[in-house]
Amino acid sequence: MFRSVGFGLWLVLMVADAIHAEDAVVENVVFAIHGGIGLDKAEMTPEIDKRVRAELEQALRAGFAALNKPNAVGLDAVEAAIRLMEDSPQFNAGRGAVFTHDGRNELDASIMEGKTFKAGSVAGVTTVKNPITAARAVMEKSKHVLLVSRGAEAFAAEKGLEIVDPKYFRTEERWQQLQKQLDEEKKRGQGLRVESQETAVVPQRHLTGFSFGTVGAVALDKAGNLSAGTSTGGMSNKRWGRVGDSPIIGAGTYADNEACAVSATGHGEYFIRYSVAHDIVALMKYKGLTVNAAADEVIRKKLKMAGGEGGVICLDHKGRFYPSYNTEGMYRGCITYDGQVQVRIFEN
Ligand code: ASP
Numbered sequence: 001m002f003r004s005v006g007f008g009l010w011l012v013l014m015v016a017d018a019i020h021a022e023d024a025v026v027e028n029v030v031f032a033i034h035g036g037i038g039l040d041k042a043e044m045t046p047e048i049d050k051r052v053r054a055e056l057e058q059a060l061r062a063g064f065a066a067l068n069k070p071n072a073v074g075l076d077a078v079e080a081a082i083r084l085m086e087d088s089p090q091f092n093a094g095r096g097a098v099f100t101h102d103g104r105n106e107l108d109a110s111i112m113e114g115k116t117f118k119a120g121s122v123a124g125v126t127t128v129k130n131p132i133t134a135a136r137a138v139m140e141k142s143k144h145v146l147l148v149s150r151g152a153e154a155f156a157a158e159k160g161l162e163i164v165d166p167k168y169f170r171t172e173e174r175w176q177q178l179q180k181q182l183d184e185e186k187k188r189g190q191g192l193r194v195e196s197q198e199t200a201v202v203p204q205r206h207l208t209g210f211s212f213g214t215v216g217a218v219a220l221d222k223a224g225n226l227s228a229g230t231s232t233g234g235m236s237n238k239r240w241g242r243v244g245d246s247p248i249i250g251a252g253t254y255a256d257n258e259a260c261a262v263s264a265t266g267h268g269e270y271f272i273r274y275s276v277a278h279d280i281v282a283l284m285k286y287k288g289l290t291v292n293a294a295a296d297e298v299i300r301k302k303l304k305m306a307g308g309e310g311g312v313i314c315l316d317h318k319g320r321f322y323p324s325y326n327t328e329g330m331y332r333g334c335i336t337y338d339g340q341v342q343v344r345i346f347e348n
Contacts, residue, residue, distance in 0.1 A: 024322060033313070075227045123152070300324060
């Protein structure tokens with residue numbers, strides 16, 4: 001008796017889950033972005049809600065405008081929108097990035113083109129104003145894929161990109177966020193003790209009151225090509241040159257014209273270990289899953305079971321947009337070919 005009630009309940013939940021997944025697919029999308037996993041519902045205020053939505057809409061429109069310029073490629077839209085969010089002190093990318101344990105802002109970014117499988121990334125940069133532009137320069141102007149730290153900074157300077165004093169990235173709010181974490185660590189007596197991979201870095205969304213997160217974008221251009229990009233300051237209080245998933249092709253970013261474009265946000269250690277972005281593409285390509293089924297399989301099943309918090313935005317080659325996350329919400333938005341904007345946080 002209990003067994004069949006239990007089974008019935010399970011069935012209802014599974015069906016509800018499937019409906020939720022199908023409901024959230026948006027058709028005819030050409031460009032979409034995310035601004036990280038952000039706050040829990042209880043922490044959200046009408047003022048923050050308004051600010052997030054306005055910033056996301058502005059970035060969406062910037063990407064859309066770039067996409068509609070003559071001869072534009074999807075990478076132009078990805079770069080334009082992410083640059084805007086890097087320049088905004090609200091996001092954990094570029095100016096407004098979180099701080100490392102040592103009080104520095106170390107930035108990571110990547111970009112990928114789904115037609116050619118070309119990709120570029122930078123990690124741990126402290127002087128490049130727009131890391132997404134540096135990532136694109138690595139892809140288009142070097143024979144490498146991933147450049148780190150001083151070398152990446154020297155490359156960016158050599159290619160004429162804008163270089164700034166590391167202080168440019170500092171915001172008081174992120175600094176206070178670090179101080180709070182250091183205090184908490186001291187109280188718990190953790191200091192330099194090495195923890196396990198699961199607990200080494202606390203996802204920064206639990207520690208911030210007002211700022212949004214990592215940023216990312218996916219585009220489908222007029223030639224039918226997909227592209228994706230992601231930019232972040234990583235996780236607050238990160239140590240020892242820690243690099244997350246955002247600059248790792250296949251983990252935080254991936255694009256394949258035959259499947260979809262993916263940009264991720266969340267606890268990077270898990271996204272690297274589970275090759276999240278590429279896993280979604282592989283499920284579509286080799287198993288024939290739809291974009292929503294593939295994304296949910298990885299984010300809401302595999303990753304959730306492993307304890308990895310986060311989400312992805314995905315855009316397939318038919319213009320079907322799907323965000324999947326295992327947190328309460330994810331800041332995200334999309335725009336259709338005729339300019340209809342949709343911005344969401346907690347709702348499907
Ligand atoms: N995924 C990023 C990282 O681990 C952080 C985030 O998305 O909030 O570096």
